[in-house]
Amino acid sequence: QSALTQPPSASGSPGQSVTISCTGTSSDVGGYNYVSWYQHHPGKAPKLIIYEVTKRPSGVPDRFSGSKSGNTASLTVSGLQAEDEADYFCSSHAGSNYVFGSGTKVTVL
Amino acid sequence: QVQLQESGPGLVKPSETLSLTCTVSGYSISSGYYWSWIRQSPGKGLEWIATIFHSGTTYFNPSLKSRVTISEDTSKNQFSLRLSSVTAADTAVYHCARYTGGNGFYFDYWGRGTLVTVSS
Numbered sequence: 281q282s283a284l285t286q287p288p289s290a291s292g293s294p295g296q297s298v299t300i301s302c303t304g305t306s307s308d309v310g311g312y313n314y315v316s317w318y319q320h321h322p323g324k325a326p327k328l329i330i331y332e333v334t335k336r337p338s339g340v341p342d343r344f345s346g347s348k349s350g351n352t353a354s355l356t357v358s359g360l361q362a363e364d365e366a367d368y369f370c371s372s373h374a375g376s377n378y379v380f381g382s383g384t385k386v387t388v389l
Numbered sequence: 390q391v392q393l394q395e396s397g398p399g400l401v402k403p404s405e406t407l408s409l410t411c412t413v414s415g416y417s418i419s420s421g422y423y424w425s426w427i428r429q430s431p432g433k434g435l436e437w438i439a440t441i442f443h444s445g446t447t448y449f450n451p452s453l454k455s456r457v458t459i460s461e462d463t464s465k466n467q468f469s470l471r472l473s474s475v476t477a478a479d480t481a482v483y484h485c486a487r488y489t490g491g492n493g494f495y496f497d498y499w500g501r502g503t504l505v506t507v508s509s
Contacts, residue, residue, distance in 0.1 A: 316495035324501060325393070326484070331495040369435060373494035377450060380427075380435035 283379035284309065284370055291387040292360045300384045302353040302370035310351035314373035317346055317355045320383075321366045329368075330355060360388050391415040393485050393500035401479075401507050407472040411485030411500060412465070419443045419463040423488040425496065426459065426470045428481040436481075440488055441468055475507045 285303045292298040302309065302317075309315055317330035328337055330346035333353060343358045353372070357364055365388045370381040397409035411424070418424055426438040439459040440448040447459055458471040472479060482504050486496040 312494070314494035316493075318496075318499075325499040326486075326496075327499075328495060328497050331493050331497075337497070371435070371495070376448075378437040378494070380437065382434040 283374070284372060284381035286368075286370060286381040286384045288382070289385045289387065291389055292357075293389045294360050294362065296360050297356055297358045298360060298386055299354050299356045300368055300370075300386070302355070302372075302381045304351050304353075304372055304374075304379065306351060308372040308374035308379050309348065309353050311375075312373045313348070315346065315348060315353040316371050317344075317353075318369050318371070319364075319366050320369065326369075357386065362388050364388055391487060391498040393487065393498060395483060395485050395500045395503040397483075397503060397505070399504055399506060401475055401505060402509050403476055403507055404474055407470070407475050407479060407505055407507075409470045409483055409485075409503065409505070410467050411469070412467050413487075414466070416487070417463075418461060418466055418468060423448075423490045424461065424468045425486050425488045427484045427486055427496070427499075429484070429502070430478070430481040433481075438470065438472075438483075440490075442490070477507050479505070480507045481505060 290298045315333045318326040320326040333348045334346045369383040392414045401407045425440040441459045456473045461468040482502040484502040486499040
């Protein structure tokens with residue numbers, strides 16, 4: 281049972297947008313602006329794509345954007361491309377702990 | 390480019406101790422940052438296990454703390470995980486990662502992970 285809840289799957293056609301939610305509590309997502317998102321292609325190392333809710337590391341396309349409202353954070357992938365097909369998971373600082381989401385498989389149709 | 394690579398036995402017997410090592414390249418672990426272990430179990434998602442700072446300060450997931458040891462070997466630019474009294478529930482892909490700590494609270498580099506199966 282993951283601490284943060286994500287939908288198991290999401291999909292979109294090339295060029296479309298897809299938004300993934302990440303729901304926690306006031307003790308994690310809602311309590312801190314320290315939500316991060318990771319892209320994981322199976323067999324490869326997970327890659328940081330969003331940190332501190334909205335910030336993108338150098339080299340990450342601006343097609344990836346993050347936001348937060350209350351206890352729910354969201355990742356939007358705009359202009360979907362074939363290489364965006366991957367697993368995405370969120371995470372949040374939670375005081376003396378650190379929690380992750382259950383992961384969402386994004387399929388590019 | 391910072392790279393991390395996990396290594397260790399892929400099969401551990403129940404009640405024994407799981408031992409993994411993470412070898413870091415492209416950055417000296419004694420230069421700063423925090424170094425962490427995270428696992429992903431089938432059906433349970435990702436779980437943070439433990440973190441070590443280069444000074445030797447350690448942090449643990451409260452649910453695993455009693456069974457976990459994390460240590461570093463700066464001469465080899467490695468850090469390690471030991472998880473004692475393992476059960477089938479400890480079967481997972483174990484990742485090592487670099488953690489920014491208070492400077493953003495995120496993991497900026499990860500290893501690919503290594504599958505550890507607990508079975509007799």
